[in-house]
Amino acid sequence: MRNRSKTDPAVQSSPSMSASDSQSVFLSAMRPGERGVVVGLAGGRGLLCRMASLGFTPGAEVTVMQNFGRGPLIARVRGARIALGRGEARKIQVRRRSP
């Protein structure tokens, strides 16, 4: 994991934060053009704050713009285009929405 901060305690916003949740996936697993709603975030306080200020909070609608399966990806959230590393994208849990 590339962003684990040693000073911040890891906090989870959603108790159901697990990849096995049949309905939800990590943002990193979404294909370009797919839409979804954020249901959970994980990470240290610093990262959570940054994600929230850039628009990622539970309830936010996201559309994946670019995802080549490796490397960083681009998602649109709350009208803005955000680039994020794969590690960061694995901390965002999304429920897919049919297009």
Add this chain to the structure above:
Amino acid sequence: MSPRFFNAVPAVDEALDLPAVTEERMVLVALAGQPNVGKSTVFNLLTGLSQHVGNWPGKTVERKEGTFTLNGTTYRLVDLPGTYSLTANSAEEIVAREFIIRERPDVVVVLVDAAILERSLYLVAELLSLPAPVVVGLNMIDVARQEGMEIEPEVLAAALGVPVVPMIATKNVGVRELSETVDRVASGEIPYTPKPPQIRADHQEVLEEIERLIVGCVPDPYPLDWVALKLLEGDREVTRMMRGCLSDERWEEVHDVLRAHDDALVAVASGRYEWIGRMVRAAVTRPKAGQISLTERLDRWATHPLWGLLILAGILGVVFGLTYTVGWPLMVFLDTYVVGGLADLARAALAGAPAWLSGLVVDGAIGGVGSVLTFMPILLIFFAVMGILEDMGYMARAAYVMDGFMHMMGLHGKSFLPLFLGFGCNVPAVLGTRVIESRRARLLTILLAPLIPCTARMAIVAFIAPAFFGSAATLVSWGLVLLALAVLALSGVLINKLIFRGQRAAFIMELPLYHLPNWRTIGLLVWQRSMEFVRKAGTLILGVSVVVWTLSVLPGGDVEHSYLAAIGRWLEPAGRLMGLDWRLIVALLTSFIAKENSIATLGVLFGAGEGPGLADVLATTFPPSTGLAFLAMQMLFIPCLATVAVIRQETRSWGWTLFNLAFLLLVSWVTGVGVFWLANLVGL
């Protein structure tokens, strides 16, 4: 004195218990906004050339300030750093909120991107909880309209309870109205009745409990409810502050409450977006159409893993082309005619003066001024290019395509461009690290920048290598470049592991919309950056070059018997491990002023001038292994004085600057010795 000053900011100030406003005080206005909302364009339009650029006290964050007058009143406009929120994640966010809380500006103007209204309003939501009247500049309404969005500013104003001014800053539309609104809010003509977001019902009780626990202990001038909210959000700085203010038992109580609600951070943020959602639903009459924008079309290429790299390579090619076809000739011209001419003039004027005075002025002072001056063409090109790429929105794309590669060294994608341009010159590489937001990634990039072999270092290699290695010289030169890059990568991994303990700034950033560059903004940026270099780095360069020149002539008047030579002799045992004698060491030492100096020094010390004969003398005096070690050390040695000066300027720390020098000294010495022994081993 206009009578309107007597009631400046009346309604609000009374309500907030502000200290009385004195008659003479200029009206203080802060300009806030998220990055890429056109803040610098608005700032430049309002203040023009009255700007003053500096740093926030004790921070590496740039502080811009200027004045404008309207209806006979003078306004002091302070440009706050662009931040997405006001939580203590970065120096910028702390600077912005501390200014608003401590300096109590009469008005805070917050710019909002109409095309990204929802996300932009997040900062507004935070600002409304602070005790300063807010005016919203709804910028880029043209872009929003292009994307099919229709926003009613009056409705937004009514919903927020603060004035909203629609604007197109790039076309100078609405800027006048903005300043007039500021004027009317400052004078109290417009009553200020904000409707700040309330915390979500499920956390209301907790917030009240915290407020009850800390009431009476919150230091002035922090507002109680704001401190409680930030504690709940787990804000680092506020938590530290309150731990210091509360008794241990009371802190334990607060801490227990916070621990039980450690999910509050996301809840508070979500609450703000719910509030924003209500504002947006009221004010936006037509949402964004789903059409594909120009930015999206361009990004299919610019952020593509393959095409994106090719585009970046093309841009870098153009920049280097410019540097070599325009920058270098200008640099040579300045050096030969302007600096050379100045030196000739001084020498002639001081013909009757004692030799030391003429030497001090010509070689010490003019030499120092000259190196500042000759850097200017390259710096101007570099600042302009960085400014254009940043302003157009491309910089974030370059960072995006390079992130994976830079990540291996613990660096950020944004470190790539400054480092790469270091091949031209290390000075702009260090200055260019300003595009990196994370302090840690920025520091690491600065520390590594001197390991990029700049043109001046390559010139020394090109001069000496042929005499030692004949036809293999090109191969040796490439080998040395690869060696330097390998050392850079290794050092990056090492420093990151040992000093930053492997921490890395999260890679999450906005890709702003592309737009045409604003020449006024870029021009001002180039001007300010250049002046800063001349003012700050220039003084240091001048001072140190005089000192080094003095060391090289005292006490005897020539280099051979100078203090500098004595230092070289004293260091000889360390050099002998790779076959260097004191003369080569002195050449390395003088390269501190400017890399090309080492050739001139060798010319003097070997009595062979600076022509090709010198290289041959060196090749007959020393074995190839020593030649190679000398070149390797030259590549990795402490950078030139100008680079050191900007390292100091940008890190704002002598500690880090000296650490960097010591580190480079050690690395270059170890590598030199290693190369020497390896070369001997293979029988060079």
